[in-house]
Amino acid sequence: MLALAEAIGTRVLRKIRAMGGMTIFLWASLSSAVAPPVPLRHVVKQVHFIGVKSLFVIVLTASFTGMVLGLQGYYTLRKFAAEGLLGSAVALSLIRELGPVLSALMVTGRAGSALTAEIGIMRIGEQIDALETMGIDPIRHLVSPRMLGALVSVPLLASIFDVIGILGGYLVGVKLLGLNQGVYFGQMEASVMLKDVSDGLLKSIAFGLIISWVCTFKGYHTARGAEGVSQSTTSAVVLSSVLVLIGDYLLTSVLL
Amino acid sequence: MTENDWVCRPCGLEKLPEPQGGPAIRLVDLVKALDGKKVLDGIDLDIPRQRITAVIGLSGAGKSVMLKHMIGLERPDAGRVLVDGVDLTRLSRPELYRIRRRFGMLFQGGALFDSLDVFENVAFPLREKTALGEAEIRERVHMRLAQVGLEGAGEKFPDELSGGMVRRAALARAMVMDPEILLLDEPTTGLDPIIRNSILSLICHMYHQHCFTMVMISHDIPDIFCWSHHVVVLHDGKVVLSAPAEEVFRSSDPFVRQLIHGDIAGPVHLM
Ligand SMILES: Nc1ncnc2c1ncn2[C@@H]1O[C@H](COP(=O)(O)OP(=O)(O)OP(=O)(O)O)[C@@H](O)[C@H]1O
Ligand SMILES: [Mg+2]
Numbered sequence: 034m035l036a037l038a039e040a041i042g043t044r045v046l047r048k049i050r051a052m053g054g055m056t057i058f059l060w061a062s063l064s065s066a067v068a069p070p071v072p073l074r075h076v077v078k079q080v081h082f083i084g085v086k087s088l089f090v091i092v093l094t095a096s097f098t099g100m101v102l103g104l105q106g107y108y109t110l111r112k113f114a115a116e117g118l119l120g121s122a123v124a125l126s127l128i129r130e131l132g133p134v135l136s137a138l139m140v141t142g143r144a145g146s147a148l149t150a151e152i153g154i155m156r157i158g159e160q161i162d163a164l165e166t167m168g169i170d171p172i173r174h175l176v177s178p179r180m181l182g183a184l185v186s187v188p189l190l191a192s193i194f195d196v197i198g199i200l201g202g203y204l205v206g207v208k209l210l211g212l213n214q215g216v217y218f219g220q221m222e223a224s225v226m227l228k229d230v231s232d233g234l235l236k237s238i239a240f241g242l243i244i245s246w247v248c249t250f251k252g253y254h255t256a257r258g259a260e261g262v263s264q265s266t267t268s269a270v271v272l273s274s275v276l277v278l279i280g281d282y283l284l285t286s287v288l289l
Numbered sequence: 290m291t292e293n294d295w296v297c298r299p300c301g302l303e304k305l306p307e308p309q310g311g312p313a314i315r316l317v318d319l320v321k322a323l324d325g326k327k328v329l330d331g332i333d334l335d336i337p338r339q340r341i342t343a344v345i346g347l348s349g350a351g352k353s354v355m356l357k358h359m360i361g362l363e364r365p366d367a368g369r370v371l372v373d374g375v376d377l378t379r380l381s382r383p384e385l386y387r388i389r390r391r392f393g394m395l396f397q398g399g400a401l402f403d404s405l406d407v408f409e410n411v412a413f414p415l416r417e418k419t420a421l422g423e424a425e426i427r428e429r430v431h432m433r434l435a436q437v438g439l440e441g442a443g444e445k446f447p448d449e450l451s452g453g454m455v456r457r458a459a460l461a462r463a464m465v466m467d468p469e470i471l472l473l474d475e476p477t478t479g480l481d482p483i484i485r486n487s488i489l490s491l492i493c494h495m496y497h498q499h500c501f502t503m504v505m506i507s508h509d510i511p512d513i514f515c516w517s518h519h520v521v522v523l524h525d526g527k528v529v530l531s532a533p534a535e536e537v538f539r540s541s542d543p544f545v546r547q548l549i550h551g552d553i554a555g556p557v558h559l560m
Contacts, residue, residue, distance in 0.1 A: 168386035
């Protein structure tokens with residue numbers, strides 16, 4: 034009995050300690066991200082890596098998501114003789130929900146895992162220690178630019194996702210199923226409010242933070258050996274995907 | 290032989306400059322456990338100022354871990370690390386970063402940044418820590434690369450280099466800021482004999498120019514006795530002997546004798 038309580042206690046304590054460590058890490062990287070001078074050159078490089086290089090995946094997933102929304106939406110709405118609302122349905126689900134979430138999940142898989150592996154390899158190759166010996170703060174040099182890069186790129190990618198998805202819905206709804214083009218876009222314009230757009234944007238900023246935070250943290254604390262890198266990459270992808278979905282629920286319930 | 294009679298062993302006769310002040314680095318009762326195993330077990334050691342100190346010992350004796358303590362990369366479980374009397378274990382991060390500017394370090398694995406080519410690796414500390422112009426940086430980096438025999442390799446990336454080239458590039462990077470204290474973890478392991486001797490004589494040449502304090506881990510026994518003033522023998526996380534090179538070479542300690550001669554029979558049995 035006592036042993037069980039002890040085992041549980043140890044696990045809980047370890048989890049709490051890990052959470053504390055992550056919070057301190059977040060605080061350190063955010064505060065050094067805003068401390069002047071902002072390493073603009075490094076941030077631009079990361080925007081290129083996280084943002085530009087994810088474009089293809091985002092465009093691909095967005096167009097198919099939009100197209101499937103068009104199909105499913107048309108099928109469902111026709112039951113209520115409300116096919117005319119297809120434009121609103123596609124746009125609102127993309128802008129409020131699917132755009133931010135799916136783009137965040139795609140970025141986690143494409144760029145987040147690479148962030149973890151890159152920093153993890155630097156950790157086990159003693160490159161982070163080498164930075165330390167030169168008197169260079171590795172958090173400021175490695176982590177902060179990646180965090181800023183993600184904070185800039187993820188909302189932009191989500192916006193692109195939204196636009197491409199809406200076009201995908203248009204392709205299916207209007208070009209394939211013969212809905213009136215004016216009705217598709219007219220209903221959309223009437224029902225999408227500025228708040229929908231800003232809520233979606235806020236979500237994707239939060240997701241950008243979650244992804245970069247989890248993935249850089251896991252890479253930074255990689256255990257020794259090549260196995261360490263694969264372990265931290267896997268756990269970074271799993272944890273940040275789960276946190277994105279949990280964060281999505283919490284944010285939606287607060288923002289609605 | 291007393292401290293003041295030291296001659297520069299590597300170069301033969303020349304009299305050494307009189308060091309200013311006490312030891313450059315002092316380790317006081319240093320204890321460190323990693324993964325539950327005691328790696329450093331009460332290390333007491335003075336690193337003489339402005340001398341070349343060699344650290345020798347078996348593989349896994351704790352040499353690399355001890356070297357990392359000297360620059361504050363590892364925090365000891367107990368004990369102190371004094372650099373010019375300042376305890377590294379009590380410093381805040383910014384203070385630690387400031388004191389590290391006086392150090393140069395070569396890691397056992399090289400630790401080159403693999404996203405940068407050799408030239409940029411060597412230029413990295415200059416770009417990050419000085420306000421030098423591009424022309425000056427180029428000149429200094431090319432000079433260092435030439436010294437370690439890597440003139441043509443500036444545009445190669447670390448994964449295109451041989452193990453010996455990685456080590457030489459890392460040595461160039463460690464020296465590029467002209468540090469006061471140079472910590473070298475096996476600078477000559479894996480080099481062919483000609484390059485090894487030219488690296489050692491480069492180190493010696495640099496020593497005469499800048500008179501820095503140097504700690505060099507090495508497995509080049511007995512050669513290393515000709516290239517260092519002071520030798521520290523480490524075994525199982527403890528200092529067996531720390532004395533001028535001659536004295537260690539002539540020591541009658543059975544372990545030291547076995548290490549120097551590489552005898553299979555002796556106090557240490559591996560098989
Ligand atoms: N980060 C670490 N985590 C766990 N154990 C470690 C770590 N670093 C070193 N050790 C252990 O500490 C001991 C000493 O290691 P160290 O690297 O100092 O050896 P060394 O004397 O430099 O050997 P070599 O000559 O082979 O480089 C070894 O048993 C090693 O397994
Ligand atoms: Mg070692």
